[in-house]
Structure formats: structure tokens, C-alpha cells
Amino acid sequence: MNSKIVYEKSKGLSDFHLSYCPGCTHGIIHKLVAETLVDLDLLDRTVGISSVGCSALNYDFFSCDMQQAAHGRAPAVATGIKRVRPDNIVFTYQGDGDLASIGIAEAIHAAHRGENITIVFVNNAIYGMTGGQMAPTTLLGQKTTTSQDGRQEATSGLPLRVSEMMAQIPGATYIERVSVHDPKHVNKAKKALKKAFDIQNKKLGFSMIEFISTCPVNWGMNPKDSVDWAVDNMIPYYPLGVYKDKTVGEK
Amino acid sequence: MSKVLMKGNEAMALAAIKAGCDAFYGYPITPQNELPEYLSKHMRIHGRAFVQSESEVAAINMVYGAAGAGARVLTSSSSPGIALKQEGITYIAGAELPAVIINVMRGGPGLGGIQPSQADYNQITRGGGNGDYSLYALAPESLQETVDLIKESFEIADYFRNPVMIAVDGLIGQMMEPVDVDKEVKKWDLKPKTWAADGNRKDHPKNIINSLYLDPQDLENHNIKLQKKYTEMKENHQRYELINMENAEIAIVAYGSVARIARTAIEILAEKGINAGIIRPITIFPFPEKAFKELPSSVENLLVAEMSMGQMLQDVKLANECRLPIHFYGRVGGIVPEAEEIAQKVIDIIGGQSHE
Amino acid sequence: MAKGRIIIDLNRCKGCNLCTYYCPVHILKLDETTTNDRGYTPLMVTEPEKCIACAFCATMCPDSVITVERFVKEANNE
Numbered sequence: 001m002n003s004k005i006v007y008e009k010s011k012g013l014s015d016f017h018l019s020y021c022p023g024c025t026h027g028i029i030h031k032l033v034a035e036t037l038v039d040l041d042l043l044d045r046t047v048g049i050s051s052v053g054c055s056a057l058n059y060d061f062f063s064c065d066m067q068q069a070a071h072g073r074a075p076a077v078a079t080g081i082k083r084v085r086p087d088n089i090v091f092t093y094q095g096d097g098d099l100a101s102i103g104i105a106e107a108i109h110a111a112h113r114g115e116n117i118t119i120v121f122v123n124n125a126i127y128g129m130t131g132g133q134m135a136p137t138t139l140l141g142q143k144t145t146t147s148q149d150g151r152q153e154a155t156s157g158l159p160l161r162v163s164e165m166m167a168q169i170p171g172a173t174y175i176e177r178v179s180v181h182d183p184k185h186v187n188k189a190k191k192a193l194k195k196a197f198d199i200q201n202k203k204l205g206f207s208m209i210e211f212i213s214t215c216p217v218n219w220g221m222n223p224k225d226s227v228d229w230a231v232d233n234m235i236p237y238y239p240l241g242v243y244k245d246k247t248v249g250e251k
Numbered sequence: 252m253s254k255v256l257m258k259g260n261e262a263m264a265l266a267a268i269k270a271g272c273d274a275f276y277g278y279p280i281t282p283q284n285e286l287p288e289y290l291s292k293h294m295r296i297h298g299r300a301f302v303q304s305e306s307e308v309a310a311i312n313m314v315y316g317a318a319g320a321g322a323r324v325l326t327s328s329s330s331p332g333i334a335l336k337q338e339g340i341t342y343i344a345g346a347e348l349p350a351v352i353i354n355v356m357r358g359g360p361g362l363g364g365i366q367p368s369q370a371d372y373n374q375i376t377r378g379g380g381n382g383d384y385s386l387y388a389l390a391p392e393s394l395q396e397t398v399d400l401i402k403e404s405f406e407i408a409d410y411f412r413n414p415v416m417i418a419v420d421g422l423i424g425q426m427m428e429p430v431d432v433d434k435e436v437k438k439w440d441l442k443p444k445t446w447a448a449d450g451n452r453k454d455h456p457k458n459i460i461n462s463l464y465l466d467p468q469d470l471e472n473h474n475i476k477l478q479k480k481y482t483e484m485k486e487n488h489q490r491y492e493l494i495n496m497e498n499a500e501i502a503i504v505a506y507g508s509v510a511r512i513a514r515t516a517i518e519i520l521a522e523k524g525i526n527a528g529i530i531r532p533i534t535i536f537p538f539p540e541k542a543f544k545e546l547p548s549s550v551e552n553l554l555v556a557e558m559s560m561g562q563m564l565q566d567v568k569l570a571n572e573c574r575l576p577i578h579f580y581g582r583v584g585g586i587v588p589e590a591e592e593i594a595q596k597v598i599d600i601i602g603g604q605s606h607e
Numbered sequence: 608m609a610k611g612r613i614i615i616d617l618n619r620c621k622g623c624n625l626c627t628y629y630c631p632v633h634i635l636k637l638d639e640t641t642t643n644d645r646g647y648t649p650l651m652v653t654e655p656e657k658c659i660a661c662a663f664c665a666t667m668c669p670d671s672v673i674t675v676e677r678f679v680k681e682a683n684n685e
Contacts, residue, residue, distance in 0.1 A: 003681045007662040009671035012458075018670055023623030024649065027669020047320065047450040050461075059459045065448035067319045068461040073312035076304065080316025080324070081449075083300035084274050084501050087321075088450030106312070109305040183629060183666045207680065236664045 007238045010034040012043050023223020025213045026054060026122060028180045028187040029189075030061055033093070033120055036193040037064065041199060046089040047081055049074040051103075051225035053095035053196035054128040067225070072103025078117040089200055091118040097127045100136040100162050107166070111206045118196045121162060124215040125234060132218030136160040139233060159237060163210045167243035173205030175244040179212040179235060181227045192242075204247060212238060254429035255390065258279070259419070260285035262394050263353055263429045267403040268293055269432055271572075272351075273322035274300035276313035280585075282421040283355035287327065294579075307332040311339025311352075318348035319460035321447030323405050327353035329421070330371050331362060340414055341380030344477070345462030349408035352386075353417045353425035356558075358585040366585020367421035369507060370602040372562035375418055376536040383474050385481045387488070388416040388536040390506040395429040399436050400533075406439040411480050411497045412446075415516045418535060420558060422508040422587060478566055484537045491539035498549045499528030501597055504567050505556040506532045508587065513556060515590035527597050535563070543570040552600050553577045556593050558586075576607045609670025613652060613679040619672045620649035626664035626673065632657045635664060 012034025020026045037043040046064040050056055059066035069077040074092035082090045099107050099121050110117060125207035126144055127133040134144040134151060137159050141150040151159070163177045174196055178189035189211065196207035212234050214226035223230060257265070264286045267275065275290045285304060294301035300317070304310040310326045316323040326338060333354045343350050356371050358364035375388045387407055391397040401417055408415040448458040464470035495517055496502060505513045510531040517527040528550070530542045553575050555567050561579050568577055580596040582588045599605040626682060627635040627650070645652035650672065652658070665673035 003676040004679055005674060006311040006611070006660060006677045007665040007673070007675040009616075009674070013671060015644070017619060022621035022671065024669060025623050027671075028667065031669075031671060042451040045450045046452075047448055049316070056463060059461055063457060065450050065452060065457055066459050066461075067316060068346070068459070068463055069315070069450050070338055073308070073315075073339070076309040076312035077316035077319075079302060079304075079309075080276060080313030080318075081320045083313070084301060084324075085320050085449055086315045090450070105305050106309050109309065113302070113307075175337075176344065183661075183663045186666050219252060223625050224628045227625070 010036045014061055014063050018061060019053060019057050021217045023214070023216050023226065024054070025180050025227070028186060029036050029120065029122055029211050029213065032039060032186070032190045033091070033195050034062060036090070036178065036197055040194065040197055040201065042089045042197060045087070046091065047085070049077050049090070049092040051092065051098040052093040053098050055093055055095060055122070056129065057092060072098050072101070073106055074098065074103065075106040075115070075117070075119060077112055079113070079115050080145055082117050086116070089197065091120055093120045094122065095128065096123045096125065096135040096137040100160050106168060111166050111169040111172040111208070114173070114205045116200055116203055116205055118185055118200050121208055121210040122213045123162065123238065124213040125159070126215050126218050126236060128215045128218055137162070139237060161238060163208070163243045166208055171206060172208070172244050173246040174199050174207040176242045177210040177212065177238060177240050179230070179240055181212070181231050199247065212240070252476045254431045256427055256429050258399065258427050259392065259394050259424045260355070261289045262294065262398050262432065263417070264289035264402055265432050266398040267325045267351070268297060268535040270402040270405040271323055272299065272325045272405065274317045274324045275326065276302045276304050276317070277323070277326045277328065278307045278310050278332060280307070282424050283327050283353070284328050286353065292338040303511065307335040308339065314350050315339055315343050315346070315348060318343060318350045319346065319447065320449040321444040322391045323349070323409070325353065327355065329355045329357045330359050331369065333371060333374065337380035339493060340386070341382055341384060343414045344384035345382060345411045346385070346460050347412040348414070348450045348460065349412055350402045350414045351408055351576060352414055353401070353419070356420045358417065358583060364457050364585040365421070367508065367587055368583065368585060369509065370559040370562065370583060371418065371421055372535060372557070372559055375416055375520060376538070376566070378433050384413050384477060384557060385484070385536050386416045387411060387484055388418050390418045390532060391423070392507050392510045392531065394423065394426070394430045397423060398430050398432055399434060403436040406437065406441065409441045410439040411484070413480055418507070420508050430584055439509045488534065489535035489539040489541050491542040493542065494529040494531060496528035496530070496547060498547060499526050500549055501527045501547065501552045501554060501600060502530050502550050503527060503554045503556055503593065503597070504530045504532070505564070506535060509556050509558060512588060512590050513593055516593040516597070519590055523598070525597060525601060532594040538566040538570060540570040550575065554580060554597060554600060556580045556588065558582055558588070578605050578607055609656045609658045611658055611675060612655055613658065613664060614674040614676070615650055616672050618644045619650045619670045620647055620683065621670055622648040622650070623669065625667045625669070626650060629663045629667045631661060631663060632659055634658060
């Protein structure tokens with residue numbers, strides 16, 4: 001009986017074991033980024049930018065040139081690279097603390113200038129690496145180590161909807177929010193990444209894909225329950241879909 | 252070569268272009284705005300990158316990215332903006348990237364003033380950001396020297412794979428002098444940037460630009476490697492100028508604009524029969540300790556003159572090794588000392604009316 | 608008759624259990640009798656003959672543990 005491989009580890013990933021917690025969906029998102037870059041034959045001219053958070057070590061995980069950036073600054077680092085290397089593919093990989101808190105100015109202005117880069121934004125509504133503090137995307141009532149009675153609107157405001165906000169910026173070309181909670185959504189998320197990198201490759205401007213992701217350890221759940229919690233709680237507040245697509249005219 | 256009358260900030264900008272600077276990223280701040288303004292037009296003309304970033308923080312991180320991709324890159328700012336850049340500068344040093352940073356100093360602390368100052372000496376020479384690192388810091392006194400050193404600074408940065416700072420004050424940024432921007436400067440022996448993460452993996456194996464070393468031994472080894480650069484800087488690359496030091500009875504230690512003012516002060520003193528000389532640091536890191544080791548025996552006092560509350564005093568004291576009395580004359584707040592003031596201070600010292 | 612099979616890189620597995628939930632034919636579970644080099648309880652296939660080579664397990668695996676092969680009939684060889 002002959003066989004053909006229908007799924008294997010991507011060449012876009014190195015042989016390093018991922019440092020993420022068991023069941024953390026960072027790993028799925030890494031695979032999708034790697035596979036997309038390989039499928040589009042972009043890997044060999046890509047520079048990825050690691051940020052600060054659980055994914056800080058991912059300069060070891062992708063099989064392309066990588067630069068490690070200071071907390072929140074990845075879109076500025078990406079801008080610096082892209083302006084001197086306009087024919088290379090540049091992406092950032094950032095969590096919700098990195099992008100939506102300390103790095104919000106850099107993210108907004110990269111979109112504002114229409115930088116021809118791709119941001120991979122991983123939103124799990126919490127600060128993972130530092131042990132579970134509140135993020136700008138933490139849900140109302142969600143308990144974290146710095147919102148121990150649950151997030152309160154009066155003191156911490158309402159959770160930040162980043163895709164919606166970024167879509168308002170005229171310079172942004174493509175913004176989509178996706179999820180990786182089941183194989184169907186994983187495949188849809190991969191299509192979104194393909195669209196984003198294709199836009200960059202065609203020099204059509206700034207793209208960002210926001211991933212609804214999980215944090216089993218800091219949410220205090222097992223991986224499958226975490227996925228269910230994300231579906232039941234995060235997606236209603238952060239609806240999936242395309243928020244901006246300049247390639248088909250203004251929405 | 253012909254000279255052109257130029258404003259300091261614009262001359263500095265043109266010097267960077269002449270040095271093959273590939274990218275400028277910066278943010279407006281007084282008193283250096285003519286520098287990014289000039290580059291906003293001329294970098295485009297030369298087909299190179301220019302971004303007016305959203306902040307000084309963003310600018311220094313753009314510098315990091317471009318430097319990591321193997322480009323020659325410049326940012327400029329003034330004291331409060333340089334303070335904002337400190338995180339980025341330490342990342343650039345930690346990741347061993349070349350970059351040139353121009354600081355057109357103004358009064359501080361905090362928002363301070365917009366007039367000239369030298370009160371960033373400590374920020375420049377004592378780190379500024381976290382961790383064990385140093386900047387190679389040059390402090391020119393004239394526009395010609397500024398242009399020459401900026402052109403050479405890109406070579407120095409590439410050679411050491413370290414950020415280089417050009418420390419000038421607001422006077423130098425704003426004044427106009429004739430400059431020859433095509434004057435040849437020293438070329439350093441540079442290797443190709445095979446370490447760059449520029450997305451050209453067909454040409455090289457994967458490169459990582461990084462300052463994170465979680466394993467303590469790895470981080471210690473990395474620091475030892477960095478220190479070797481600073482040791483080499485100290486041993487082989489101190490720069491200074493001695494002016495009228497033969498038979499001088501007092502040495503004024505001053506850099507930048509204050510050194511130029513001191514040149515006039517020693518003329519005033521000469522007319523009064525006082526033989527004063529100047530030790531002019533050109534590098535403030537590495538501090539030119541060698542200049543203090545060979546002082547003529549005629550020198551009986553040192554006078555440190557700066558536009559700060561005495562930030563250079565510590566380095567002079569260390570270099571002096573308790574041999575000579577050290578006096579201080581400083582003006583801050585944006586006030587530029589007059590030559591007569593410095594001369595009077597020398598007179599007071601020689602007359603025994605000044606204390607250390 | 609199996610439509611395919613999976614090959615497991617045991618030492619990459621972190622025993623997170625995501626694959627076991629997504630397998631439509633419920634033939635995956637953690638092998639409680641062993642631990643891998645990293646101290647995790649890795650994945651095992653209970654009834655390989657039921658594998659439909661859908662690759663849902665591999666798709667949901669965050670650690671690229673699973674390679675999926677689909678059996679190809681001789682007549683349909685490419």
C-alpha cells in the first residue's frame with residue numbers, strides 16, 4: 001500500500017521544541033505562519049520579529065531570519081527593516097500586552113503610515129509570560145492577578161477591541177480577526193494569513209490578523225476547556241471576521 | 252575642496268548622507284529640527300529611507316531594525332528625546348548593532364530648556380540604559396570637526412558593532428560655519444555584515460538579532476565579549492587635543508563649544524601674562540585619560556569648564572589620580588559661558604581665590 | 608480498513624489532549640503507562656485500523672507532533 005503525507009511539520013519551523021505550555025494555541029498559530037510562508041515561497045526572504053511575552057523565544061522557532069524586539073516596539077523594528085529592505089517580507093508576532101498595551105502607538109502608527117508589513121496579533125485576554133496579569137483585552141469580570149475581583153469598568157475600562165480600532169485607520173489595508181478553536185477555524189485562519197502575506201508580497205500595504213487564543217495555565221483550565229472558554233466568552237465580545245479589506249474597496 | 256556656509260544641523264545631516272547613511276528615523280525636537288527636515292527632502296532625493304516616526308522611542312527601534320538588517324542608520328534628537336531612546340540604545344548595544352545617534356544637547360533635567368547644554372555627559376558616558384554597555388561618544392567643537400566625525404562615526408559603529416554617539420550642544424546645531432563636507436575621513440577595516448538578519452537566507456544561514464540570553468552563563472559570556480570592545484576603545488581609541496600646553500601653568504579641561512570659548516579665554520589670559528592651556532577631550536567615552544598622564548610639570552591646577560553642574564569632574568578626578576587640584580566653572584540652564592568668565596576663573600585660581 | 612495512519616514524534620508531545628478531543632473516530636488517548644523524555648504523558652493510537660486520515664489531530668496539535676499519511680490505492684498513484 002502506498003501512502004502520501006498529507007500533514008507534517010512545516011519546513012518553516014525549526015527543530016526546536018516550542019517553549020509554550022501544553023495545549024497553548026500559540027503553537028497552532030506558529031504552524032500557520034510557517035506553513036503560509038512556505039506555501040507562498042516567501043520564507044527565504046522573510047524577517048520575523050519576536051516580541052516580549054510568551055513568544056519572546058520564537059526567534060528560535062521559525063526557520064527564517066529573526067530579530068528580537070523590545071516590548072511593544074516590534075512594529076517600529078519592522079518599519080525600520082522594511083524601509084531599507086522593501087523587497088523582503090517582514091512580520092511581527094505579538095501578544096496582547098505587547099501590541100495593545102505598551103506597543104499600541106507603534107502598532108497604530110505602522111498602520112497609519114501604511115507600512116507594507118504583516119502583524120500577527122495573538123489575543124488571549126491575559127498576560128501569560130509574567131504570570132497572568134490583566135491585559136487591555138481582558139474581559140469584564142475576568143479574574144486575573146491584577147484584577148482579582150474581576151475586571152471592573154470603573155477602574156480599568158472596557159476591553160479593547162483592537163481589530164475594530166485598527167480598521168478605522170485609513171492606512172491599514174487588511175484587518176481580520178480569526179480563531180483556531182477547531183480544524184475548520186484553523187483552516188480559515190490560515191487563509192487569512194495567506195491573504196495578509198499575499199497583500200504584503202504584492203506591496204499593497206499594512207495587514208494584521210488577530211487570533212483569538214488561549215492561556216490554559218493562567219486561565220486555570222485544561223487546554224480543551226480553555227478552547228471552549230475562548231469560544232463561549234471571547235468570540236462573542238471579539239467577533240470573528242474581516243474588518244478592513246482595501247483590496248475590494250472600502251467596507 | 253570648497254567650503255560651503257552651512258547651519259550645523261544641516262551640515263550634520265549632509266555629513267550622514269556623504270557617509271552612505273541608508274536610513275534616518277527621528278522625531279522633531281528643538282534645537283535639532285533642521286536635521287530631520289533636511290533629511291526628509293534629501294534622503295528621498297538620494298533614494299534612501301526617511302521616516303518621521305511617532306516618537307523618539309519608535310525611532311530608535313526603527314534604527315534597531317534597520318541596523319539589524321545590515322543598513323547604515325542614523326537617528327538624532329536632543330536631551331529629553333535621548334532619554335526616551337535609552338531602552339532602544341541598550342538593545343542596540345546588547346544585540347551588537349552599529350548605529351549613529353546625534354544628541355544636540357539642551358538644558359535639563361526634565362523638559363528643561365531649549366538652549367545649549369552639556370548636561371547629558373553622564374547619560375552618555377555612564378550608560379543611560381540598563382546593563383553593562385558603553386557608547387563610543389565623540390564631542391566635536393566646530394562644524395568641520397562635527398562633519399568629519401559624523402562621517403567617520405559610521406565606520407566606527409560598523410567596526411565595533413556598537414552604537415556611536417555624536418554629542419554636540421545646541422550652539423553647534425544652530426550656528427553657521429563654512430564646511431567642506433567632501434573632506435576625506437579615515438576608513439576603518441570593515442568586514443562584510445554576514446551577521447545581518449535581512450531576510451536573504453539564500454545568501455546565509457538563518458541569522459538572529461537578539462539581546463536576550465536567559466541562561467546566566469550565556470549572558471555573562473556575552474557581557475565579557477561586549478566589554479572587550481570597550482577595553483579596546485579605552486586602550487586604542489581615546490581622542491583628545493592639547494592646546495598651548497607647553498609650559499602652561501593651568502590646564503582648562505573643556506569639550507565642544509566650551510573648548511572653543513576656552514580658546515578665546517587663553518588668549519585673554521596670555522595678554523595678562525598667564526600661560527593657560529586646554530586639554531580638549533574629543534572622545535568623552537573613552538575618556539582621554541592618556542592626556543592627563545603626560546602633563547608638563549609646569550601645570551599646577553586643572554579647571555574643568557562645562558555647561559553642566561560638573562558631570563565631567565568625576566572623569567577628570569579619576570584621570571588626575573589626585574595629583575593636581577581641580578577647580579570647576581559651570582553654567583547651566585542654557586547659559587553659554589563667556590570667554591571672560593572662564594578667564595576670570597583662571598585668574599581667581601592662580602590668585603588663590605578659588606577653592607577646589 | 609484504515610484510510611491512513613499517523614506517526615507520532617513522542618518526544619515533542621506535551622500530553623495536552625487537544626488531539627484526542629478533535630479526533631472524529633475517537634482513537635486517540637494519552638498513554639498513561641509511559642512518559643517521554645520531557646516528562647509528559649504522550650499520545651497513542653488505540654485502534655489504528657479506524658484512522659480516517661482526516662488530519663484533525665495534526666491540525667490541532669500545537670507542537671507538530673503528528674505526521675499524517677493517507678493510503679493511496681495502486682491504481683490512483685500520481
